[in-house]
Amino acid sequence: MKVKPILPFGYCKGVQQAILLAKKAKEENPDRACYLLGMLVHNEETIADLEDHGLIVLDDSKDSLESLLLRIPDGQVVIFSAHGHDKKLDEIARRKRLTVYDSTCSFVSDNLKEAFEASKRGSVIYIGAKGHLEAESFLANFKEAVFYDVKSDLWDPSSVKGSSPTVISQTTLSYLELEKAHKAILSSFPDAKIGPERCLATTLRQEAIATIPDSIKSVIVLGSARSNNSKKLYEIAKEHGKEAYLCLGLDDVKKLNLNPSEEIALATGASTSPKTYHDVLGYLESL
Numbered sequence: 189m190k191v192k193p194i195l196p197f198g199y200c201k202g203v204q205q206a207i208l209l210a211k212k213a214k215e216e217n218p219d220r221a222c223y224l225l226g227m228l229v230h231n232e233e234t235i236a237d238l239e240d241h242g243l244i245v246l247d248d249s250k251d252s253l254e255s256l257l258l259r260i261p262d263g264q265v266v267i268f269s270a271h272g273h274d275k276k277l278d279e280i281a282r283r284k285r286l287t288v289y290d291s292t293c294s295f296v297s298d299n300l301k302e303a304f305e306a307s308k309r310g311s312v313i314y315i316g317a318k319g320h321l322e323a324e325s326f327l328a329n330f331k332e333a334v335f336y337d338v339k340s341d342l343w344d345p346s347s348v349k350g351s352s353p354t355v356i357s358q359t360t361l362s363y364l365e366l367e368k369a370h371k372a373i374l375s376s377f378p379d380a381k382i383g384p385e386r387c388l389a390t391t392l393r394q395e396a397i398a399t400i401p402d403s404i405k406s407v408i409v410l411g412s413a414r415s416n417n418s419k420k421l422y423e424i425a426k427e428h429g430k431e432a433y434l435c436l437g438l439d440d441v442k443k444l445n446l447n448p449s450e451e452i453a454l455a456t457g458a459s460t461s462p463k464t465y466h467d468v469l470g471y472l473e474s475l
């Protein structure tokens with residue numbers, strides 16, 4: 189089967205650094221329990237690999253990060269995820285005498301710095317997805333933000349002070365979500381300053397998906413259903429009329445009913461390992 193690779197593939201820089209930091213935490217603390225507070229990155233295969241390295245994952249799908257953190261025995265090790273976290277958790281970790289490794293991605297922390305800087309000039313509007321850890325962390329740390337939720341397109345223009353707010357966005361939104369949000373904001377505030385948008389890893393992958401030639405009808409996106417950036421690649425492929433599949437890895441791909449005489453595009457979310465990509469590429473090319 190002919191395969192068109194969608195580049196870049198595999199882990200983004202932020203995810204690579206988070207994985208290296210988590211493994212380093214265990215290496216430096218072989219006799220202590222090392223806890224990942226929530227999914228370090230949103231990919232089950234990557235998390236399983238970290239568990240094989242002796243890290244303990246605290247699942248945040250049902251419990252808040254705060255309640256999970258409180259359950260860690262005092263004096264152990266905690267690793268904060270790439271998505272950022274409410275700064276009050278740092279204080280809890282300090283009280284519990286936990287050793288902290290913080291893998292917050294620089295794109296995520298830069299957004300927060302930019303928001304505090306911009307707030308000296310006026311209101312800050314934050315575009316994000318309600319319930320996503322990155323958005324929730326930002327809003328917990330920057331309570332003055334006017335929140336635009338891309339899931340409902342709800343926001344409150346009346347709480348914006350002044351005529352030229354700064355607009356900051358969650359790093360992994362799709363350009364389709366952003367276009368819609370920007371249009372709504374600019375219609376109320378034509379002088380709004382559109383600040384940092386998606387991170388580079390997200391931008392490049394979305395652009396590559398959006399420009400797949402018409403001759404290629406199908407796209408496989410390798411990524412978790414919990415990964416926002418992977419889901420956005422899938423949605424953009426659909427929006428451009430492709431037959432799109434979101435698969436975690438090789439097992440899922442093997443279940444697809446593919447036509448080996450048709451060329452297919454292969455993309456990865458930012459938290460999908462290069463190994464998963466190469467395994468699937470090899471399988472498809474062997475068909």
Ligand code: SF4
Nearest residue numbers: 200202293359387458
């Ligand atoms: S997807 Fe972007 S923001 Fe998220 S970890 Fe990767 S580089 Fe950082």
